[in-house]
Amino acid sequence: MRMSLLARVHVAVTATVLALTVGAPTATVAQQPDIPSPEAFFGHPMGADRQLVDWDRLVAYYDTVGALSDRLVVERVGQTTLGNPFLVIWASSPENLAQLDQIKSRNDVLSDPRGHSQAQIDDAIANGKVVFLQGYGLHSTEVAGTQSAAEVVYHFATRTDAEMMEILDETVSVLVPGMNPDGTNIVTDWYDRWVGTEYEGAGPPELYHHYVGHDNNRDAFMQNTVESQYVARLLFREWIPQAFIDHHQMGAYTARIYLPPYAEPIRPGGDPLVWREMSWYGAQMAYKMDEHDLPGAIGAAIYSGWGHFGFHWITPFHNIAGMLTESASARLATPLYVHPDQLQGSRQLPEYEEQTTFPNPWEGGWWHVRDIVERQILATFSPLELAAKNRETVLRNAYNKAARQTRRGEEDAVKAYVIPAEQHDPLTMQKMVNKLLLQGISVDRSTGAFEHEGRAYGQGTYVVSTAQPKRGVVRWLLGRTFYPDNSYTRDRDGNPIRPYDMSTDNLAEFMGVHVVEATTPIEAPTTRQMGLVDPSGTVATGANGYVLDGRLNDAHEAVNRLFTAGATVRRAWRTGEGFRQGDFIVSADANIAVVRQIAEETGVDFHALEADAAGSTYPLSRQRVGLFQRHYGGNMDEGWTRWLLEDFEFAYATIMDEEILRGDLHERWDVIILPADSRGMMVNGRGDPSDTPPAYRSGFGDEGVAALEDFVENGGTLVTFAQAGDLPLQDFDLPVENAVEGMWGNEFWSPGSTLRMGVDNAHPFTYGMPRDALATYLAGGQVYETVRGAESARVRRLATYPERDVLQSGWLLGEEAITEKAAIVAVEKGEGSILMLGFRAQHRAQTHGTFKLLFNALQAQPSDMSAIAAGGGD
Ligand SMILES: [Zn+2]
Numbered sequence: 054m055r056m057s058l059l060a061r062v063h064v065a066v067t068a069t070v071l072a073l074t075v076g077a078p079t080a081t082v083a084q085q086p087d088i089p090s091p092e093a094f095f096g097h098p099m100g101a102d103r104q105l106v107d108w109d110r111l112v113a114y115y116d117t118v119g120a121l122s123d124r125l126v127v128e129r130v131g132q133t134t135l136g137n138p139f140l141v142i143w144a145s146s147p148e149n150l151a152q153l154d155q156i157k158s159r160n161d162v163l164s165d166p167r168g169h170s171q172a173q174i175d176d177a178i179a180n181g182k183v184v185f186l187q188g189y190g191l192h193s194t195e196v197a198g199t200q201s202a203a204e205v206v207y208h209f210a211t212r213t214d215a216e217m218m219e220i221l222d223e224t225v226s227v228l229v230p231g232m233n234p235d236g237t238n239i240v241t242d243w244y245d246r247w248v249g250t251e252y253e254g255a256g257p258p259e260l261y262h263h264y265v266g267h268d269n270n271r272d273a274f275m276q277n278t279v280e281s282q283y284v285a286r287l288l289f290r291e292w293i294p295q296a297f298i299d300h301h302q303m304g305a306y307t308a309r310i311y312l313p314p315y316a317e318p319i320r321p322g323g324d325p326l327v328w329r330e331m332s333w334y335g336a337q338m339a340y341k342m343d344e345h346d347l348p349g350a351i352g353a354a355i356y357s358g359w360g361h362f363g364f365h366w367i368t369p370f371h372n373i374a375g376m377l378t379e380s381a382s383a384r385l386a387t388p389l390y391v392h393p394d395q396l397q398g399s400r401q402l403p404e405y406e407e408q409t410t411f412p413n414p415w416e417g418g419w420w421h422v423r424d425i426v427e428r429q430i431l432a433t434f435s436p437l438e439l440a441a442k443n444r445e446t447v448l449r450n451a452y453n454k455a456a457r458q459t460r461r462g463e464e465d466a467v468k469a470y471v472i473p474a475e476q477h478d479p480l481t482m483q484k485m486v487n488k489l490l491l492q493g494i495s496v497d498r499s500t501g502a503f504e505h506e507g508r509a510y511g512q513g514t515y516v517v518s519t520a521q522p523k524r525g526v527v528r529w530l531l532g533r534t535f536y537p538d539n540s541y542t543r544d545r546d547g548n549p550i551r552p553y554d555m556s557t558d559n560l561a562e563f564m565g566v567h568v569v570e571a572t573t574p575i576e577a578p579t580t581r582q583m584g585l586v587d588p589s590g591t592v593a594t595g596a597n598g599y600v601l602d603g604r605l606n607d608a609h610e611a612v613n614r615l616f617t618a619g620a621t622v623r624r625a626w627r628t629g630e631g632f633r634q635g636d637f638i639v640s641a642d643a644n645i646a647v648v649r650q651i652a653e654e655t656g657v658d659f660h661a662l663e664a665d666a667a668g669s670t671y672p673l674s675r676q677r678v679g680l681f682q683r684h685y686g687g688n689m690d691e692g693w694t695r696w697l698l699e700d701f702e703f704a705y706a707t708i709m710d711e712e713i714l715r716g717d718l719h720e721r722w723d724v725i726i727l728p729a730d731s732r733g734m735m736v737n738g739r740g741d742p743s744d745t746p747p748a749y750r751s752g753f754g755d756e757g758v759a760a761l762e763d764f765v766e767n768g769g770t771l772v773t774f775a776q777a778g779d780l781p782l783q784d785f786d787l788p789v790e791n792a793v794e795g796m797w798g799n800e801f802w803s804p805g806s807t808l809r810m811g812v813d814n815a816h817p818f819t820y821g822m823p824r825d826a827l828a829t830y831l832a833g834g835q836v837y838e839t840v841r842g843a844e845s846a847r848v849r850r851l852a853t854y855p856e857r858d859v860l861q862s863g864w865l866l867g868e869e870a871i872t873e874k875a876a877i878v879a880v881e882k883g884e885g886s887i888l889m890l891g892f893r894a895q896h897r898a899q900t901h902g903t904f905k906l907l908f909n910a911l912q913a914q915p916s917d918m919s920a921i922a923a924g925g926g927d
Pocket residue numbers: 192195301302
């Protein structure tokens with residue numbers, strides 16, 4: 054539905070007024086001849102049509118303005134993934150900037166009042182400053198953010214109006230003017246290359262973060278990328294600001310800007326004041342939009358409060374008002390004409406018409422990046438004005454949020470999450486502890502063995518109390534999670550509405566770490582874990598070399614390093630004296646200095662092997678691994694896989710269509726990985742090539758499919774994740790079907806959940822896995838069943854969903870569609886095999902609990918795989 058005629062007339066009138074008062078905030082910028090405006094510096098206003106300033110020039114501007122202004126401190130906090138400078142800009146009064154340490158001390162008291170006196174708390178409220186972090190340009194094709202930030206910084210440096218002076222005196226702004234500087238350059242270069250051609254405004258063909266692309270906002274709880282680590286240090290450990298805003302863009306055809314608060318449903322367990330603060334700030338932003346005649350602002354719609362654990366959705370559980378703005382997009386920097394008929398509703402905006410949270414619909418027409426820049430600047434400063442005028446209230450509530458969450462934790466049914474020292478993969482457990490520490494969570498370590506609630510725990514068990522300010526983060530990272538199933542998550546016909554992203558973000562479940570809920574306080578003696586855990590492996594030399602535990606993910610990294618060092622490594626296909634099936638055996642002649650260094654750096658113990666294991670092992674060697682990358686649009690699952698392979702030091706090469714089409718793939722590759730992707734994108738390429746330059750349309754076609762089949766027939770190993778399994782399923786004539794093909798909604802639904810599966814760990818593809826594991830299952834995943842009985846001998850089920858209680862965390866409808874069906878199959882074909890993982894075992898490099906399902910496939914396989922795999926397991 055479209056807006057009424059009356060409303061259109063109204064908007065038409067205000068649009069005229071708008072033209073006269075464009076960028077109202079700039080009207081109050083005083084003349085400061087020393088400090089160049091962005092327009093003077095770059096030669097055009099920020100957000101001008103077809104003008105994007107790249108990161109290098111933005112950095113030059115910030116350095117220039119930072120050197121001239123005593124209201125700014127421009128800090129280089131480190132390098133990005135591709136080596137660009139990552140900046141943080143501190144903006145406040147010169148007096149405040151001169152005493153940031155003292156401001157930080159007071160902020161520390163309020164964000165974690167444990168152990169502080171009432172006098173210290175009162176002092177922090179009376180004399181502290183509101184700390185407010187805002188980030189721009191996390192998603193690089195959402196081009197306005199980095200451009201707006203330059204003008205925001207100019208406002209801070211030059212405005213002398215009363216509102217700005219109060220903001221400078223009462224608040225400290227921490228600005229991250231480019232959350233992904235690499236991507237700003239990637240997109241700017243791409244845009245500039247095609248501007249003025251028929252492909253102007255087309256999306257870039259590569260991920261705009263070297264590894265993770267758009268998923269760079271799904272990383273705040275794991276912090277795999279350096280960019281996430283820089284921001285997390287500020288937000289979760291060093292400062293814990295009172296508010297955080299992440300400025301983004303959304304689709305082009307609904308409201309002009311989404312502002313806080315979030316829509317329903319919200320994830321429970323945060324302090325209520327956090328949600329009230331988001332409404333408070335959001336109301337101020339929306340109010341200011343209409344005060345300045347910028348139509349199209351909406352709140353409490355479109356973005357639900359239960360999302361992934363990226364920065365803006367995890368910060369509420371750090372007691373930070375964690376907010377998002379989402380402006381309508383143009384076509385990169387190219388204006389977009391939006392016909393009124395194209396404007397439509399969204400979540401909690403059932404029709405594109407006036408409603409309480411959307412009283413001023415935009416009427417359509419040309420939409421420019423400058424329109425976004427103006428809204429982002431206003432969305433930056435209006436909440437700061439509010440916080441500055443209410444400084445003591447904001448600070449008192451910072452204290453209240455932290456103190457009340459701690460008290461609630463004392464009263465919670467779960468008093469603590471216990472992470473036993475005894476784990477299937479203790480090194481991965483220690484990595485998880487580090488990830489909790491990187492959230493600024495308090496973690497204690499037992500100094501001796503103890504018993505609690507009838508369980509025995511060893512020394513070095515970790516205890517995470519819920520009675521701490523970050524109780525909410527603790528609960529969601531370690532506690533079992535059920536996504537709400539109610540009228541907010543079902544449409545009128547009862548069909549489930551897809552969650553924004555995952556329906557659980559349980560770190561322990563993703564990482565395969567066993568965690569126990571304690572319902573009574575832990576009495577055992579513990580010490581607070583201060584620094585990150587940095588395990589160092591031991592080395593004991595035996596007559597026949599060393600044994601590495603095949604259950605450790607890091608054993609694969611150790612083996613990869615041993616290959617580099619030229620050491621001889623074998624793998625045990627059966628359990629023997631001093632080793633287990635799946636363990637790695639390193640020959641005694643390995644260079645001892647290298648062995649010690651690998652043990653030290655990976656944490657993997659090198660155990661002494663005395664017995665002769667030769668008859669129980671097969672040789673390993675570095676495999677030739679090809680990771681398929683399609684041309685168009687980048688594939689985040691591919692990027693994350695690349696990240697993961699590099700993190701564990703697997704050798705691999707990226708292969709694209711041209712390499713597939715060369716044929717005879719078995720001569721050059723041992724293993725080819727197809728990351729999760731649709732068959733259509735791999736085979737046919739871009740569906741609508743009209744906006745894609747020809748070189749980037751991709752698709753290896755039927756010829757490529759035949760080359761891959763030939764690769765397997767000739768002894769290659771093909772690994773497919775999730776929907777990439779469609780390629781062998783449809784093209785290779787396999788006796789396997791996808792049991793959930795075409796199912797959705799109440800028939801079968803599992804969006805981003807952890808599902809229980811039983812693992813047959815007696816196969817080289819599953820060595821080192823526990824018998825009970827969790828699959829991280831996303832929509833689009835596959836579940837396998839065998840067809841054509843006679844040929845089923847070629848199919849081996851490696852993991853199977855149980856007959857009931859499949860869901861561990863998240864959301865699952867239609868469980869019966871997958872019970873007792875296969876989560877993973879290995880299919881023999883000719884001389885080779887296809888490992889089909891129906892879920893993403895390497896999802897976002899977060900699912901440590903199933904990494905080995907990929908890693909094993911990248912190690913050499915025994916020459917008589919099926920005979921060996923039948924040899925009995927553990
Ligand atoms: Zn975005």
